[in-house]
Amino acid sequence: MDAPLIKTALPGPKAKAIIERDGKVVSPSYTRGYPFVMARGTGAIVEDVDGNQFLDCAAGIAVNSTGHSHPDVVAAIVDQAQKFLHMSGTDFYYEPQVRLGEEFSAIAPFAGPKRSFFSNSGTEAIEAAIKLAKYSTGRYGMIAFLGSFHGRTLGSLALTSSKAIQRKGFGPMQGGVFHANYGNCYRCPVGLKPEACQAECLDFLEHQIFVHLIAPEDVAGVVVEPIQGEGGYVVPEPKFHHRLRELTKQHGILLITDEVQSGMGRTGKMFAIEHFGVEPDVVAVAKGVASGLPLGVTTARADVMDWPPGTHASTFGGNPVSCAASLATIKLLKDSLIKNAAEVGAFMIDRLRELQQKHQLIGDVRGRGLMIGIELVRDRVTKERATTERDQIVDACFNRGLLVLGAGKNAIRISPPLILNRAQAATAVAILDEALAAVKS
Numbered sequence: 001m002d003a004p005l006i007k008t009a010l011p012g013p014k015a016k017a018i019i020e021r022d023g024k025v026v027s028p029s030y031t032r033g034y035p036f037v038m039a040r041g042t043g044a045i046v047e048d049v050d051g052n053q054f055l056d057c058a059a060g061i062a063v064n065s066t067g068h069s070h071p072d073v074v075a076a077i078v079d080q081a082q083k084f085l086h087m088s089g090t091d092f093y094y095e096p097q098v099r100l101g102e103e104f105s106a107i108a109p110f111a112g113p114k115r116s117f118f119s120n121s122g123t124e125a126i127e128a129a130i131k132l133a134k135y136s137t138g139r140y141g142m143i144a145f146l147g148s149f150h151g152r153t154l155g156s157l158a159l160t161s162s163k164a165i166q167r168k169g170f171g172p173m174q175g176g177v178f179h180a181n182y183g184n185c186y187r188c189p190v191g192l193k194p195e196a197c198q199a200e201c202l203d204f205l206e207h208q209i210f211v212h213l214i215a216p217e218d219v220a221g222v223v224v225e226p227i228q229g230e231g232g233y234v235v236p237e238p239k240f241h242h243r244l245r246e247l248t249k250q251h252g253i254l255l256i257t258d259e260v261q262s263g264m265g266r267t268g269k270m271f272a273i274e275h276f277g278v279e280p281d282v283v284a285v286a287k288g289v290a291s292g293l294p295l296g297v298t299t300a301r302a303d304v305m306d307w308p309p310g311t312h313a314s315t316f317g318g319n320p321v322s323c324a325a326s327l328a329t330i331k332l333l334k335d336s337l338i339k340n341a342a343e344v345g346a347f348m349i350d351r352l353r354e355l356q357q358k359h360q361l362i363g364d365v366r367g368r369g370l371m372i373g374i375e376l377v378r379d380r381v382t383k384e385r386a387t388t389e390r391d392q393i394v395d396a397c398f399n400r401g402l403l404v405l406g407a408g409k410n411a412i413r414i415s416p417p418l419i420l421n422r423a424q425a426a427t428a429v430a431i432l433d434e435a436l437a438a439v440k441s
């Protein structure tokens with residue numbers, strides 16, 4: 001396949017017909033931004049049902065880590081599917097799950113013995129982390145961060161604070177959850193400059209939340225995205241994570257990193273927290289972990305994940321086909337794709353910073369590896385959010401054959417398969433350039 005290659009008006013006739021049928025039977029709660037109807041994909045290229053080909057810098061929300069239908073992943077899936085599809089790790093044993101547990105014990109970003117719990121999604125990986133933190137500490141409180149996204153089931157939703165619409169109509173939320181400031185240096189919550197940063201954004205947690213709202217001895221866990229995803233691909237200063245680690249250690253609170261979006265090689269390291277030199281107690285992943293098959297993994301220090309049979313389980317969680325896909329995915333990541341993400345990501349960030357010189361709308365370009373955010377503003381001094389323009393640019397990219405997604409109120413997220421090559425990255429930047437020129441604030 002060769003992309004981009006747009007042959008019809010968008011959406012084409014077949015796409016239109018499917019979207020019309022979808023509108024009658026599928027929940028309208030999904031957040032479809034533009035009318036892309038998938039037919040097939042290979043590598044970083046996808047084709048819609050009308051034969052239009054697109055360069056994919058969305059990867060099904062940062063999921064197709066090894067590209068669409070990587071032959072090694074497909075072969076692992078077929079091989080496992082021919083043996084057995086399901087046996088439930090809750091009641092029985094099977095080797096693919098054990099092998100994946102061993103793999104996570106080797107790669108999880110902290111020292112010492114570890115154990116893993118397997119589920120089907122990001123939100124379940126976070127639910128497991130919340131329950132584990134409460135069970136192992138005997139405490140009830142949880143801390144999360146403003147702008148964060150941790151999922152939509154009722155436990156993780158209480159932590160999520162990205163967009164009010166995600167919580168609206170579902171209250172009251174689970175109790176005992178408090179939100180602290182995230183280390184968003186482009187919009188420093190305490191009005192400081194990154195050069196002078198001592199992670200003062202965490203003063204509110206230490207001197208307000210812990211003093212007025214919940215005693216730190218009642219807090220089971222702090223759940224933090226090393227790089228905020230849905231909130232706008234926000235990269236904090238390392239001091240933010242260092243201070244958080246110190247605070248959690250001081251009070252015997254578990255530090256849980258939500259690497260559902262940032263993990264599995266996306267940032268040019270297996271886990272994004274490795275960029276900050278901090279070791280958490282628990283890490284949760286999903287999305288890219290099995291290249292598109294449903295899987296969530298919560299890995300914890302073995303002394304923390306020490307709960308008796310019956311405390312937590314899942315019928316489908318860690319099913320053998322997903323485990324096989326994940327083992328093949330991790331091998332590809334280690335062999336070449338993490339390195340590729342680091343190299344092509346750095347190249348792309350440089351090119352996007354050049355675009356920033358040209359387009360006033362670009363207020364900030366940030367990221368690590370192939371987790372890249374472009375924040376759009378109407379005015380670089382006031383940083384007024386260019387939300388409408390962002391949406392128009394995402395649409396303009398689609399019409400030119402590039403799939404990207406929004407993140408936060410006014411950022412564009414670039415989260416391609418980690419096999420994206422330099423030529424494809426350059427094509428993506430050229431299309432963004434055109435789209436930015438077409439949409440002026």
Ligand code: PLP
Nearest residue numbers: 121122123149150151229260261
């Ligand atoms: N955590 C983070 C950081 C995420 O980005 C997401 C999804 O976007 C989730 C959790 C929830 O994952 P899922 O949609 O698989 O439940």
